[in-house]
Amino acid sequence: MDATYRTNRYNMIFVPFTAINNHEKTINVGAGIISDETIESYSWLLEAFLSSQKKKPKMILTDMDPSLNSSISEVLQGCTHRLCMWHIMSKMPSKIEPDVVSHSDFKKRINQLLSFDAQDQTIEYECLHFRFFVILCSHAFRVLINYDIFKIPNKYILDRWRKNMVDIGFQKINQKWRVCNTYISNLLQDASSFYEKCIDPVIHDKEKLQELVNSLQELSVNCGKDVASKSSSNPIKEVVENIIGAQISIDVKIKVLSGIKTKGSGKRNQIKSVAEKAIAKSLKPKRICNGCKQLVNHDQRNCPINPSKVLKPFKKQ
Structure with a gap:
């Protein structure tokens, strides 16, 4: 949000609202014209902007105008307010000695300003790399090292990065029994979970553990009765049948049509290349x-x- 344009004939202030899309490109999402830079004018402009949007912005960048800052804290409550780095750097020469401002190390440190809360291990920095790319930048790692934190906080590790996003036991079940049906896989996962719950309380008691083994042995005998063996079943076939909602017949007979040539490629009507034409021409009698x-x-x-x-x-x- 910037209010530095007075190029119209009435010398009114043009205030554009600029955002960043999913391709990291700036786009204009709104604009307004106000007569002065007072708290009332900015509050009216922000309320009009909110009425045209579905939700409040999560963050807003502005210059150091005190009236605008007061309006934002009143109208955009809960919105993160940050000062524009370009405005800060443009006013540096008038506030600091020119030799200090022109130093490359000074500019580098200014661009890497950040804060760190050691209690909940929250890192806030101006580049907003994690907010846009969901990956910590080198600034954040430098801060963690300075505070002797050598493990990335859990809040900055998304579930999709973790190895156990899909349960390892679930993966082993599918690999062992080659089950492609989701419902059966879930039942097998539940059976494995109940089996582990039965073992945990008796793992250090020989008598109880022996009773559990005898019970499981008796259960395995009873489970095997009146159950057809499916060792020869094809898991891919089961997946296809679940998708189409019908059984695939194993006996498929294909009748060969009569009157169709099965040898040769038929009449050659393809376009000849330049080499083929040259060879054919050379073979003609002179x-x-x-x-x-x-x-x-x-x-x-x-x-x-x-x-x-x-x-x-x-x-x-």
Whole structure:
């Protein structure tokens, strides 16, 4: 949000609202014209802008105008307010010695301003790298090292980065039994979970553990009764049947149509290349041309010294 333009004939203040899209490009999302830079004018402009939007912005960048800052704190409550770095750097020469401002190390440190809360390990920095790319920048790692923190806080590690995003036990079940049905995979996962819960309380008690083994052995015998073996089942076939909602017949007979040639490629009607044309031309028998009186592959009509062929370009002109 910037209010530095007074280029209209009425000398009114033009205030554009600029945002950043998903491609990290700036886009104009609104604009307004106010007569003065007072708190009332800025409050009216912000309220009008909010009425045209679906939700409040999460962050806003402005210059150091005190009236605008007061309006933002009143109208955009809960919105993070930051000062524009360009305005800060443009006013540096009038506030600090020129030799200090022109120093490259000074500019580098100014651009890397950040804050760190050691209690909840929250890092706030001006580059906003994590907010836009969801990856910590080198500034944040430098701060963590300075505070002797050598492990990335959990709040900055998304679930999609973690190895255990998909449960390892779930992966082993699918690999062992080659199950592609989601419902059956979930049942197998539950069975494995209940089995582990039965073992945990008796793992240090030999008698209880032996009773559990005997119970499981009896259960395995009972489970095997009246159950058809599916060792030869095809998991890919089951997945396809679940998708189409019908069973695929194993006995598929394909009837060969009669009257169709099964050998050869038929008549060659393909376009010949330049090499094929040159080879075919060289194989033709040579004859004496009435134009050049030589033993060649052309006749008088196609002879290079034919007068009509020589004068053809001039006739076009």
